[in-house]
Amino acid sequence: MNNFTYKKVETITDAVQEVSKNKRANFIAGGTNLIDLWKYDLAHPEALIDINSVSSLKKIELLTSGELSLGALVTNSDTAYNDIVSSKYPLLSRAILAGASAQIRNSATNGGNLLQRTRCYYFYDKTAPCNKRNSGSGCPAKEGLNRMHAILGSSESCIAVFPSDMCVALSALSASVNVSGPNGDRQIAFENFHRLPEDQPQLDNTLQADEIITALILPDEDFSEHYSYLKLRDRNSYAFALVSVATAMTLENGLIKEIRIALGGVAHKPWRVPEAEDFLVGIKPSRYNFAEAAKIILKGAKGYGGNDFKIELSARAIVRNCMMALDPETQRPGAQPSL
Numbered sequence: 230m231n232n233f234t235y236k237k238v239e240t241i242t243d244a245v246q247e248v249s250k251n252k253r254a255n256f257i258a259g260g261t262n263l264i265d266l267w268k269y270d271l272a273h274p275e276a277l278i279d280i281n282s283v284s285s286l287k288k289i290e291l292l293t294s295g296e297l298s299l300g301a302l303v304t305n306s307d308t309a310y311n312d313i314v315s316s317k318y319p320l321l322s323r324a325i326l327a328g329a330s331a332q333i334r335n336s337a338t339n340g341g342n343l344l345q346r347t348r349c350y351y352f353y354d355k356t357a358p359c360n361k362r363n364s365g366s367g368c369p370a371k372e373g374l375n376r377m378h379a380i381l382g383s384s385e386s387c388i389a390v391f392p393s394d395m396c397v398a399l400s401a402l403s404a405s406v407n408v409s410g411p412n413g414d415r416q417i418a419f420e421n422f423h424r425l426p427e428d429q430p431q432l433d434n435t436l437q438a439d440e441i442i443t444a445l446i447l448p449d450e451d452f453s454e455h456y457s458y459l460k461l462r463d464r465n466s467y468a469f470a471l472v473s474v475a476t477a478m479t480l481e482n483g484l485i486k487e488i489r490i491a492l493g494g495v496a497h498k499p500w501r502v503p504e505a506e507d508f509l510v511g512i513k514p515s516r517y518n519f520a521e522a523a524k525i526i527l528k529g530a531k532g533y534g535g536n537d538f539k540i541e542l543s544a545r546a547i548v549r550n551c552m553m554a555l556d557p558e559t560q561r562p563g564a565q566p567s568l
């Protein structure tokens with residue numbers, strides 16, 4: 230039996246104050262991940278802090294800087310269907326709608342999406358060792374079932390992947406994360422929010438235990454003409470990505486002016502390689518050039534047997550998705566890319 234206290238808070242200040250009181254306190258937002266983890270005996274909050282009444286976290290706001298602020302408590306559905314998001318940042322809408330199910334997206338929040346935990350089978354199986362769950366116990370995935378596991382950025386201690394779709398688009402869009410804590414507010418660039426496992430796989434990200442995510446900030450950039458999110462998975466719905474790719478691009482005189490490519494399902498964090506993006510700037514958008522960029526992105530990729538196929542799959546997914554990004558028509562639900 231896991232006894233816990235429950236407290237509803239109405240302000241960010243109260244939320245931070247409450248979470249600072251107990252190292253085993255947890256916020257609850259939509260509850261779609263936390264409650265699952267709790268049922269699996271993987272989360273044991275002593276104090277549950279319900280942030281659902283913090284109205285300041287529920288807004289989508291266009292800032293005077295031109296950036297768009299997505300409140301941490303806005304649901305994934307409300308974010309995906311928001312007029313500004315779907316017109317100016319359609320890549321984000323696409324990625325969100327590729328995740329989970331409509332019912333889950335109606336409860337799942339933006340803040341919670343960033344903090345969802347890995348779906349590694351060994352992490353969920355309490356009879357198995359797992360360095361992420363029980364530091365120093367080992368990583369059976371390396372020699373075991375690893376079809377869905379990392380091909381990039383893994384370490385001796387962990388080969389789990391971060392499963393979010395939304396975060397792959399946020400990475401490509403160079404978002405940042407606003408957080409509040411006892412020492413005030415800070416902003417974390419998206420590439421520094423999630424971390425690689427190294428020798429501390431128990432840490433998924435750089436958020437401190439006494440901090441709350443308040444908003445996600447999207448830069449004032451427009452990739453609404455050339456974008457695409459491709460999610461490859463075992464089932465066509467209600468499944469996590471084996472490999473996903475988010476591409477955002479602008480063209481000028483038939484050449485690539487700017488491009489962002491982020492991968493999901495392949496590492497402990499969304500995977501972006503600026504060197505590959507730099508390579509593509511100023512050249513023609515072609516299958517050949519995207520394939521060359523894929524080589525740069527996948528440099529050092531390593532399989533563990535069951536997931537070796539993901540290296541080739543990723544290379545092909547990058548090329549296919551970048552080609553799809555050229556033609557917004559392929560973004561219509563049900564449309565087939567003309568490759």
Ligand SMILES: Cc1cc2nc3c(=O)[nH]c(=O)nc-3n(C[C@H](O)[C@H](O)[C@H](O)COP(=O)(O)OP(=O)(O)OC[C@H]3O[C@@H](n4cnc5c(N)ncnc54)[C@H](O)[C@@H]3O)c2cc1C
Nearest residue numbers: 258259260261262263328329337338340341342393394442
């Ligand atoms: C069956 C199923 C399928 C799914 N499929 C996909 C998928 O295909 N793609 C995908 O991307 N996701 C998928 N998800 C994951 C889903 O998107 C996440 O569970 C959801 O986004 C988490 O949000 P939440 O508000 O429910 O978080 P909660 O469960 O409430 O919280 C999750 C964690 O975040 C913390 N937290 C929440 N909000 C804050 C905050 N503002 N500040 C600090 N800490 C906070 C909580 O303390 C907890 O540790 C799936 C989930 C399920 C159950």
